[in-house]
Amino acid sequence: MRFYRHLTLLLCLSVSLLACQRQSKSKTEKQAFQVDFEKFTLDNGLTVVFHVDKSDPVVAVALTSHVGSAREKEGRTGFAHLFEHLLFLESENLGKGGLDKMSARIGGSGANGSTSRDRTNYYQTVPNDALEKMIWAEADKLGFFINTVTEQVLSKEKQVVKNEKRQSYDNAPYGHTSYVIDQNLYPKGHPYNWQVIGSLEDLQNATLEDVKEFYRRWYVPNNVILTISGDFDPAQAKAWVEKYFGEIKKGEKIPALEKKPVTLAQTKKLYHEDNFARLPELTMTWPSVYMYHPDSYALRTLATLLSDGKKAPFNKVIVDEKQLAGRVNMSQYGSELAGQFTMSIRGYEKVDLNNLHAAVEEAFQRFEKEGFSDADLNRIKTAQEVGFYNGLSSAQGKGFQLAQYAIFAGDPGFISKDIQNMLAVTREDVMRVYQKYIKGKNYVATSFVPKGQTNLILAGSQKASVVEEKIVEGAEEKFDASTQASYTRTPSSFDRTKEPPYGKTPETRVPNVWESKLGNNLKLVGITDREVPLVQFNLRIAGGLLLEDTAKVGVSNLLSELLLKGTKNKTTEELEEAIEALGASIGINASEESFNISGRTLARNYQPTMALVQEILLEPRWDAKEFSLIKQQVESQIKQQKANPNSIADNNFRKLLYGKNHILSRNILGSEGSVKAITLEDLKNYYTANLSPSLASFQIVGAVDQQEVINSLAGLNQNWKAKEVRLPQYPTPAAPTNSTVYFYDVPGAKQSVLRFGYLALPATHPDFYPAQVMNYILGGGGFASQLTQQLREGKGYTYGIGSNFSGSVLPGPFVIQSGVRSNVTFESADLIKQILQNYGPNYSAQDLEVTKGFLIKSNARAFETMGAKLGMLNNISTYGWPYDYAKRREALVQGMTVAKIKELAQQYVNANKMYYLVVGDAATQLKKLEQLGFGKPVLLN
Structure with a gap:
């Protein structure tokens, strides 16, 4: 990414952006989804995909190049990601920093980009009156850019990318995990053997000629897809695309890369002493299948069944029974050429990873013995349906998915097949892929442990090869970022230096808001929005940390965790199943100034979802065993924060701002000491004294009207009695008079x-x-x-x-x-x-x-x-x-x-x-x- 977000988030693109097109009215598993798009190709090979959505006066423009780290050469890694940065800096007709300056003027979302193993994209959402400007700007990236890259520009951006690597990998707990896995899962010479961000050495050694060669090979119209989605006139947009992109020259033919699945001749075990880790972490990775492979759908379902929720065998064995870790993460990640199935478990403090590994084997055996039901499978499918609808919420998301399918499935309309494949997974499919890819198969195991705790590593592990950068004063090369490039301009049939005019100015559309109030003083505020058949809601109760005892900080956070661990009439497992069966998600969190119950559900399941919310709020289970597990998990979180530089900064800055006597100077999680001291009775007292409708407001958006919402809250109105709760008044700390x-x-x-x-x-x-x-x-x-x-x-x-x-x-x-x-x-x-x-x-x-x-x-x-x-x-x-x-x-x-x-x-x-x-x-x-x-x-x- 260009800033703030980790590149590894892109691993989830095919899942998080799974569903970005409209569907037909049918809601059965035999759904036939209608994909509204138009695709055409210019003479120079540029593929263009349009998706029209008139719901908001915005348009998203994305330029996606079919080049990622997999197209790089060994010894010259990180180039695709480096280009993600370079292409924002300057172009012949926008000038230095021109795209960013224009983005600010036109009210854009901020031009950004991302890089994965197999593609790089550049994107922005803008008011629809700026569409021609964006098409002009994106064309400049593709045909009028490379002359502006100088030695000085390259030197400066190398430093920025190296800072990104330090921030996201080198200076972060467990930041080198993916590096160790990929070095050992994919053999030398395989295009997934190195990291997307590259190595510091390769970045430093990159020459200007290397960079220009890479650009001329991969940034050509016949290797790029332009997607435009949102509120626009397709005929006018087509004319603009032809005008600005049409004369850019076609590049050499780029042959498709063959699939390169991998196998392991033996299990590999590696360890690393992590300077920033405070807890031991075991990661196990098996070779699997590439993106959209028929088995990828069942593998994704397998990951969820094994690890997600109270009923999952890994949660039962590792979290609940043996109490070795707070959670288990498992995922299937498919790239264009190959894939991997990964399980990651961060143990509690000083947990021997050999014991954790034994528990993993036990959990697999339990899965083989107990299996799972059709109801379990259907819950997952329902959740996937909600994920599909959720992907429809933005123009940018739609554009992303169009490009994703066009590049990796060969058809923007592949979404109908993708959903069919997902919903068609059977119990037999899941067990088959488990036998084929996981059971008894070789894997890569990594043990990341705190410095000096090699006694916790998996037996038989070899020391991993991790390059640690040394801090050297004055080591970075000097550059002058203000230097102007001197070059011969790329010819064009018209004057491209003139920025296109605005179109018709869109009017800000403020949604219609309705408001009401129940008899128990609960305030309601809502917006009816039927663009997609979903509902999102939030019940906000003022208080949170503000209402806590300074001697026992952490109560509201623990309460937020415990309320989702069952109700009076449902165990934790039964409550999870009830929520998942509706395709709903319900979350509870405590913040410094509020306590929130939020959720999302299919509109057709809104009423039963709200019935569960009422049950959770008014009929807590107060499960002592779950309380003990939660305390253990929170203590582990606090220990992890002590090793994370950003968490250290946030926690200490809060102390400086508020001073030691103000409740807001405390970490919402509490301290290790305070969490140990908190009892179940403390949670009950907080719950009874502070969760009142008098301090609450219910906010809702979606495909439900005002009366439906009022009806859905009848039980809360009747059974959640109002009581007076006074928020404490802390004196406002004085700002410093001197720095x-x-x-x-x-x-x-x-x-x-x-x-x-x-x-x-x-x-x-x-x-x-x-x-x-x-x-x-x-x-x-x-x-x-x-x-x-x-x-x-x-x-x-x-x-x-x-x-x-x-x-x-x-x-x-x-x-x-x-x-x-x-x-x-x-x-x-x-x-x-x-x-x-x-x-x-x-x-x-x-x-x-x-x-x-x-x-x-x-x-x-x-x-x-x-x-x-x-x-x-x-x-x-x-x-x-x-x-x-x-x-x-x-x-x-x-x-x-x-x-x-x-x-x-x-x-x-x-x-x-x-x-x-x-x-x-x-x-x-x-x-x-x-x-x-x-x-x-x-x-x-």
Whole structure:
């Protein structure tokens, strides 16, 4: 990804974007899904797929190249992902940073990209008046880009990609697991033997000619699919596609790669001492099948049956009975050429992985003995149906899936076959693939253990080959990112330097909101939305951590976990089965200021789903054994957080913001000591005293009307009695009058995690939204922001950086957060300080124009998905905002002036009145931070 998200998330693309097309009215297993798309091919080989959806005035544009890490050469790995970055930087007709600047002006979602083993994509959702602009910009990537790549550009982006690798892999617990697995599952020479992100050495050794050769080979029209989905005129769009893409030259013919499944001659066992791990982890991976292989569907179902839910044999043996781990993760991941079936189990502290492995064998034996029922299988199919509908919620999701099927199945309309294959899986299929691919077959086993705990590794394991980067001051090469490229322009039949005009301006569509109130004081707020046959809901009860005893923090979180472990009349297993049989999902979580029960279900099953919600809320089981298991799992989570630099930063920054006496300075999970001290009676007391409809609001979006919702809550209205609950009033901590640097030492950290800020405004403050407007160019605007432009694009110090105000009903923090290369910790902090000091004085009319363009135009896509609509209802019910607050904010932005922005910046982003927290390697970085001018840093550990 371009920023903040891990590349490994792309492993789930074929599942998470499983279903992105419309279906017929039939809802039986013999469904025939109607795929609405138009496909055509230009003379140069460019494949184009359109999908029209008029539900929102937005359009998603995606350019997908059939090239990933599998098309790279050994010794030159990471090129596909490097190009994912490079293609955003400059092109001949948009200029340096042109796409990001345009994205901000037109109200786009932020141009982004992702890379997998087999494809790279570039995508953005924009208001539909900007479609021609996006087609123009995407064509520039494909035909008018490579001349702009210079040695300086390449050097800078190498640093950004290396920072991404450090952040997502080298500086993260268990970050090297996939590297060790792939090195041993796929033989040398196999295109899946190396990682998508590549190696630091290969990235450093990449030459400009290497890069240009790679581009000319793979970034050609005949290897690319353009997908456009959303609200647009296909005839007009076709003319624009022909105009901007048609004259780009066709490349050499690219033959399809043959499937390359692998087999293992023997089981391989590897271990690694992980600097950031605090718990031992066992991962077992078997060779399986490629994407859309007939057996892939049964393997996916097998993974769910074995590991997911109370009834699953692995949960029964490993989690419940032997209590060796808190959960078991299992998945089938198919790529274009081969596939793998993986099981990962993070044991509790100091669990011997040999004992865990023995439990795995026992769980497999139990599965063979006990099997599973047709009801178990049907529950999974129902859940898959919900996943299918959920994929329909955004224009971008539809575009992604069209491209996915077009490339890897040869037909954008493969979705009908894909769903049929999924729903056609039988019990016999599942047992057959288990016998064929898993039972008694060789696998790769990895033991990742904390430093100094090799006594926990699987017997017979060999030390894995993992390259650990050393922290060396001044080791990175220098570059000048401001250097202008000199080149001969690529010829065109028309003037491509002129940005196309806007189309007809779309009007912000604020959904119709209805509101009601039950007799027990429960407030209702909803939106009827029948675009897909789904319903999403959230029951928010104010309180959460705020209502806890400071001596026993963690009660509300434990309660949120326990309420889903059965009801008065249902065991945990029976409750799970009841939920899954409806194709529903119900989740409960406690936050700092609320307790939430949320869910999603098929509209046809809404009433019985709400009956289960009522049963969960009003008839808890209070199962002592489940309570004990949950406490063990939470203690394990707390131990894991102690080794994760980002969690360390978040937990310590919270302490700085609120001070030791404020409840919000505590971790919502509690501490190891507090969790041990909490009893089941503590949970009952919290439940009885604090969960009241008087503090609650029910928010709902979907294919149900107001009266249906009111009827569905009749039981709650009658049986959930109102009682007065007073939220405690904590004094608001004062912001610092002078800046101080705090440092938390993580020896050997490859990155320093930064949290700079102070406690600022509540969401209800009149200045809250104006402050967000002010922050857009500072750090809230992604690639349009100064923090990103200077620290990432200008210096290559970081993979991602941003700033935001996050108030609620209580004052929340203004925070700047990032992970930077360890050996530029001081340089990064000093540059941030300079940016803050200069921000108000140097703010310009052009900055305001960009801010207005984005914040006003982006409202066209503000409520596209059900989740976005639900978020709108949460804002309305929690903060008392008017239904049309989005429209009112447009007027506020229109009236904003440069003088007002300068005033807000002076008041709310003062570099000399903040906490500066750094989590990193103290031995190499602590002393230099004295140069910031804020005194001697305070070492926190």
